[in-house]
Amino acid sequence: MSEAVKLVPALCTNCGGKLTIDPQKEKAVCPYCGSEFIVEKAINNYNLNIDMGSAVDSVLDFAGKQLEESREARKEMKKAELETQRSFFKTFFKYGLIFMLLFLVVGTILVRFLPDDDSGSAGENITSEEKASKGEGKKSLKSPEYELNNGTLFVSLSLPSGSFCEIDDLYTAGCRVDSQDDFDDFECSVSADKESGIGYLVIDLFKEEGDDPFEYYIFKVNIENNEIVEIIEAKGVKDISDYAF
Numbered sequence: 001m002s003e004a005v006k007l008v009p010a011l012c013t014n015c016g017g018k019l020t021i022d023p024q025k026e027k028a029v030c031p032y033c034g035s036e037f038i039v040e041k042a043i044n045n046y047n048l049n050i051d052m053g054s055a056v057d058s059v060l061d062f063a064g065k066q067l068e069e070s071r072e073a074r075k076e077m078k079k080a081e082l083e084t085q086r087s088f089f090k091t092f093f094k095y096g097l098i099f100m101l102l103f104l105v106v107g108t109i110l111v112r113f114l115p116d117d118d119s120g121s122a123g124e125n126i127t128s129e130e131k132a133s134k135g136e137g138k139k140s141l142k143s144p145e146y147e148l149n150n151g152t153l154f155v156s157l158s159l160p161s162g163s164f165c166e167i168d169d170l171y172t173a174g175c176r177v178d179s180q181d182d183f184d185d186f187e188c189s190v191s192a193d194k195e196s197g198i199g200y201l202v203i204d205l206f207k208e209e210g211d212d213p214f215e216y217y218i219f220k221v222n223i224e225n226n227e228i229v230e231i232i233e234a235k236g237v238k239d240i241s242d243y244a245f
């Protein structure tokens with residue numbers, strides 16, 4: 001056998017048919033189209049095609065990678081977006097909670113310290129505390145507040161807006177009103193007007209000028225040696241005739 005001829009791939013320069021040819025030869029004839037071609041050109045043709053193919057491949061590869069990357073980027077963006085949303089809601093709930101707590105605290109404080117506009121409950125208040133009213137010391141009533149100090153009775157009333165009150169001269173007995181003012185709350189100080197016995201201070205509450213009182217606050221006190229020594233009863237009544245003096 002003679003030395004084996006090493007054939008190389010080539011493409012026909014005329015029809016592009018795939019060939020394997022002897023590179024040592026100068027010319028050959030294409031078995032597909034029958035045209036004669038220059039071997040070197042056909043080999044170059046093949047190599048160029050391979051290059052083109054790999055170029056196309058690498059372009060496709062690049063595009064694929066770009067696609068992959070943009071997919072990754074989109075995933076990342078979505079993740080970041082979710083994270084942002086989550087942190088927004090976290091913040092929202094955190095501050096929402098703080099606001100709610102603040103609201104509750106402020107609300108509680110307001111409800112606790114604002115004047116009570118419910119005039120109807122004043123009478124009940126005073127009645128419920130009457131048992132504890134004997135002796136000296138300030139009573140924990142919202143309205144009226146009263147205090148016995150050195151033989152003098154101090155009374156303070158916060159009234160519903162629009163209403164007012166007056167010392168009832170007809171029913172107040174054995175007690176002398178030393179001072180009163182209704183600048184903000186109604187306040188008065190009362191001392192004994194007799195040496196000993198029972199005394200009464202009656203305060204009338206009005207809604208409107210000219211109306212009958214809608215409530216009476218009655219303080220029944222014990223007087224000794226020209227001093228008020230005990231609050232026997234502090235009571236609110238709707239009708240003065242219901243009270244047994």
Ligand SMILES: [Zn+2]
Pocket residue numbers: 012013014015016017030031032033034035
């Ligand atoms: Zn050909």
